[in-house]
Each structure stands twice: as C-alpha cells, then as structure tokens.
Amino acid sequence: MTEIRVCCVVGARPNFIKMASLLHEMSKRPSVWKPILVHTGQHYSPEMSQAFFDDLELPHPDEYLGVGGGSHAQQTADIMRGIEPVLMKYSPRLLLVVGDVNSTMAAALVASKLGIPIAHVEAGLRSFDRRMPEELNRLVTDALSSYLFTTEVSGVENLRREGVDPSRVFFVGNTMIDTLLRFKERAARSDAMERFGLQPRGYVLATLHRPSNVDDPSQLRELMSALGAIAVRMPLLLPLHPRTAQRLSPEWLERNGVQIVPPQSYLDFLHLMSHARLLVTDSGGIQEETTVLGVPCLTMRDNTERPATITQGTNRLVGSDPARVLQAAIEILEQPFPRNPPRPDLWDGRAGERILDALERNLSA
Numbered sequence: 001m002t003e004i005r006v007c008c009v010v011g012a013r014p015n016f017i018k019m020a021s022l023l024h025e026m027s028k029r030p031s032v033w034k035p036i037l038v039h040t041g042q043h044y045s046p047e048m049s050q051a052f053f054d055d056l057e058l059p060h061p062d063e064y065l066g067v068g069g070g071s072h073a074q075q076t077a078d079i080m081r082g083i084e085p086v087l088m089k090y091s092p093r094l095l096l097v098v099g100d101v102n103s104t105m106a107a108a109l110v111a112s113k114l115g116i117p118i119a120h121v122e123a124g125l126r127s128f129d130r131r132m133p134e135e136l137n138r139l140v141t142d143a144l145s146s147y148l149f150t151t152e153v154s155g156v157e158n159l160r161r162e163g164v165d166p167s168r169v170f171f172v173g174n175t176m177i178d179t180l181l182r183f184k185e186r187a188a189r190s191d192a193m194e195r196f197g198l199q200p201r202g203y204v205l206a207t208l209h210r211p212s213n214v215d216d217p218s219q220l221r222e223l224m225s226a227l228g229a230i231a232v233r234m235p236l237l238l239p240l241h242p243r244t245a246q247r248l249s250p251e252w253l254e255r256n257g258v259q260i261v262p263p264q265s266y267l268d269f270l271h272l273m274s275h276a277r278l279l280v281t282d283s284g285g286i287q288e289e290t291t292v293l294g295v296p297c298l299t300m301r302d303n304t305e306r307p308a309t310i311t312q313g314t315n316r317l318v319g320s321d322p323a324r325v326l327q328a329a330i331e332i333l334e335q336p337f338p339r340n341p342p343r344p345d346l347w348d349g350r351a352g353e354r355i356l357d358a359l360e361r362n363l364s365a
Contacts, residue, residue, distance in 0.1 A: 001364050005034045007092040007111075009083070011042030011067070011103025013052060014176070014285045017266065018098040018121060020056040021178035021352035032360065036090050040079050040103040041067040055266040056179065072102060072133055079106035087114055093363065097141060098122055098175065100284075100305075105137040112144040119359060121175060123148035124155025125305035131212070134284070135305070147362065149355050151176075151288075152308040152344055172354040173346030176285055177292050181349040183267060190271035196237055196259060198275075201337060204234050204329070205276040206258075209241035213282050213300060213320055220247055223300065224258070226322035227280065230329045231257035234277060239264045278332050280325065287315045292347060294340035296332045300325055308344040 006026075010019050019037075026033035039061040052058070065082035067075060079102060087095070087110060095111040097104040098121040108118050120141050127135050142148055148164065150156050151174040159169050193200070206227055214220045230236050237259050240248070264272065270289075273279060279290050279297040287306050290297040291313025298318045309315035318328045346354075 001032050001360060003034055004032055004094065004359070004363060005036065005090065005092045006094045006096050007036045007038060007087060007090060007107075007116075008096045009038045009040065009103055009107040010058075010061075010098070011040035011079070012099075012101040014099050015101060015103065016052040016056055016058065017179045017285065018175045019096075020058055021175035021182070022096065022098075022121070022355060023058060024182070025352040025356050029356065033356070035096075036063070036086075036092060037061045038063045038065065038083065038086055038107075040065045040082065040107075042075065042079070042101060042103045051265040056183070067103075076102050076106045079103055080110050083107050084110050084114070087111060087116060092116060094119055094359070096121070100125070100134040100137045100141070102133070102137060105140050108141045108144045117146040118144055119147040119149065119355075120145040121149045121355060122151055122155075124150045124157075124159040124169070125152075126154075126158045127303045127305040129303050133211075138305070147359065149351075149358070151347075151351070152306065154307050170355070170358045171346065172358065173348060173351035174288060174344075175351045175355070176288055177343075177347045178349050178352050180270065180289055180292060183270065184274070187267045187270035187274065190268050192264065192268040192271045193275060196261065198235060198237065198272075200275040201277045202235065203276060204230055204236040204278045204280060204333075205272050206230075206236055206238045206280040207241065207283050207286060208238065208281075208300070209243050210282040210301070211243075214241075214244045214247050217247065219320065220244070222322040223320065223325070224248070226325045227258050229326050230280065230333075231259075233330065233333055235259065236280075237261060237272065239269065277337065278329060280329060282320075287313070288347075290314055291341070292343055294338065296338060298325065298328050298332070312344045313341055314338065 026035050063086045067078045095116050095118045111118050123142050148169045149172045156171050240260050274293050282300045287309040291309045297315045300320050302319045318324050
C-alpha cells in the first residue's frame with residue numbers, strides 16, 4: 001500500500017488520551033502511516049499538556065500552534081488561522097481528529113475547505129443539548145467527515161437517524177479505553193495515593209470544570225458545598241482544573257474539608273481513579289474510564305452523550321442540584337463496593353487497530 005500522510009490534531013486532555021492509541025498503532029505500521037502531529041495548545045498549562053505527552057509516550061509535536069485560552073469564538077478562530085498554513089505545508093492525504101473539543105471542529109472546518117478528507121474518531125455521540133459547546137462541535141465535525149468511527153452503538157444509531165451514509169460509519173470501540181488498558185499496569189506503580197495520604201477505596205475523587213457548573217458563581221459555591229459535605233463522610237480529593245481555579249475565591253482553597261490539589265498527570269490520575277471509592281465528575285471521558293475500571297461514578301449533568309456508561313457501566317446522572325449530588329453520594333458510600341460490570345462492546349483495547357485497518361481498506365480502494 002502507498003504511504004498515507006495523515007495530519008493528527010490534538011489540543012486538550014481527552015485528545016491526548018484518544019490519539020495516543022492511534023499513534024501507537026501507526027508506529028507498528030511505519031511503511032504505511034506517516035503521521036504529522038499538530039498540538040493546537042488549547043490546553044496550555046504544563047500539567048495538562050506536556051505531562052500527558054510524557055506519560056502517554058507521544059512523540060514531540062511536528063507543529064505547535066500555541067493558541068491558549070480565550071472565548072470559544074477566539075479560540076476557534078485562532079486554531080483555524082494557525083492550522084491552515086500547516087495543512088497547506090504538508091498536504092496530508094487525511095486529517096485525523098478525535099473527540100469534541102474546539103480544536104477538533106476548527107481543524108475539520110479548515111481541512112474541509114481545503115478538500116482534505118476527514119476521519120472523526122468518537123463520532124455520533126449526542127447529548128441532544130445544543131447549549132453544550134461540545135455538542136455543536138460534534139455535529140459540525142460529523143457533518144464534514146468522510147469517515148466516522150463510533151465508540152458505542154448509540155453513535156451508529158444517531159448517525160443513521162441523521163441520514164449519514166452507512167458506508168462511512170464504522171463501529172470500532174473506544175481509543176480512550178485502548179490507552180487506559182495499555183497504561184493501567186504502569187499507573188499501578190504511581191505513588192499518588194501515598195503523596196495525598198489516601199487509602200484504597202477510602203476516598204472520593206472529584207473533577208469539576210464544565211462551564212454550566214463553574215461559570216455561575218452561586219452554582220459553583222453550591223457544588224463545592226456539596227463536595228465539602230461528602231468530604232465529611234469520606235476524604236475527598238479535587239484536582240483543580242485551571243478553569244475552575246480561576247473562579248474559586250481564595251478561602252475555598254482552605255476550607256470545607258476538600259483536599260484541593262493541582263491537575264494530575266495521566267498516570268497519577270488513572271491510579272487515583274482505579275483505587276477510588278467513588279468518582280464525582282462532570283467530565284465525559286471519566287464516565288467511560290470508570291465504566292471499565294468498575295468504579296461508581298456520579299455525573300453532575302442532566303444528560304450524557306455516552307449512554308453505554310449508564311446502561312452497561314457504573315455511571316449515574318445526578319444533575320447539578322447539590323442536594324441530589326450529596327444524597328446520591330451517601331447512597332453509594334453506604335453500599336458495598338460493586339463487582340465489575342461487563343464492558344461495552346468492543347471496549348477491548350483494539351479500537352486503534354480497527355480504525356487503521358478500516359482506513360487502509362478505504363484509502364486503497
């Protein structure tokens with residue numbers, strides 16, 4: 001087969017995890033795949049960027065756009081301006097994007113206008129809530145993509161309802177889970193629990209970063225109070241996302257019993273997730289990771305684009321009402337730790353392999 005030059009775009013924490021599987025699989029096929037790795041800089045703090053490259057054994061980016069923060073419009077525009085000359089410089093045969101962040105949509109828009117085919121990994125997921133920026137990114141990216149790779153059956157069904165040609169849709173599994181399974185043993189050697197004075201199954205791990213939860217000061221205060229009430233019953237560790245840190249008043253860093261720490265590396269956070277008694281989160285990817293790890297997860301949202309984590313996993317939607325969050329946490333902490341549920345179909349560590357196989361077949365036709 002002739003060489004496939006592919007531009008691979010990453011920009012935020014979930015991108016790194018999902019793309020790591022694909023780049024690892026490409027490294028096994030060097031005569032076919034020639035990846036150009038572009039880091040947009042959407043997550044720009046060292047803890048949430050360079051550490052993930054190190055932990056996940058990602059190669060040094062071929063191009064770094066250095067976009068940084070800003071509003072959604074500013075960030076999207078900066079990524080589009082930055083990536084257009086990169087795509088024109090390398091003339092890739094394919095653009096490969098993952099997930100639903102601004103980097104994914106912005107790169108897809110530019111590639112589409114340049115006539116470059118797009119492969120979207122994690123296609124078809126829908127929350128059906130267009131107030132979520134990620135939902136708009138999913139819809140636009142899927143509409144522009146030539147190859148749509150889904151992580152769960154719901155993604156296939158959503159794309160069928162939207163009229164997508166079934167020949168462009170591939171149910172392949174979850175590259176985020178590929179990476180988790182690949183690095184789980186190494187993460188087991190982390191000393192994160194020891195550093196934070198925690199015991200296995202003796203703590204709650206929380207994350208909080210979605211705009212709907214942290215941008216409104218009163219909503220953020222109420223959710224932090226709920227986390228503090230949980231911490232009265234069991235130690236609670238909160239690695240603080242930069243977005244949330246900007247919105248918390250200084251006194252919150254020293255009260256309510258919540259142990260607030262900086263963002264953690266991938267391996268340390270995987271270690272902490274694996275041994276937690278409970279996850280309380282508003283993250284999408286953590287819903288999937290806890291499903292495979294068998295750790296109960298409470299998601300502080302009213303909807304999820306990942307329904308398999310509820311029907312086949314350990315995830316439960318509890319919304320953003322602090323009283324409901326607290327009550328659900330108490331219920332779980334009073335129950336025995338659950339046995340591992342079965343994994344969703346094809347969450348077996350081979351999604352990256354299936355994606356490259358499908359692309360090779362289609363690009364050689």
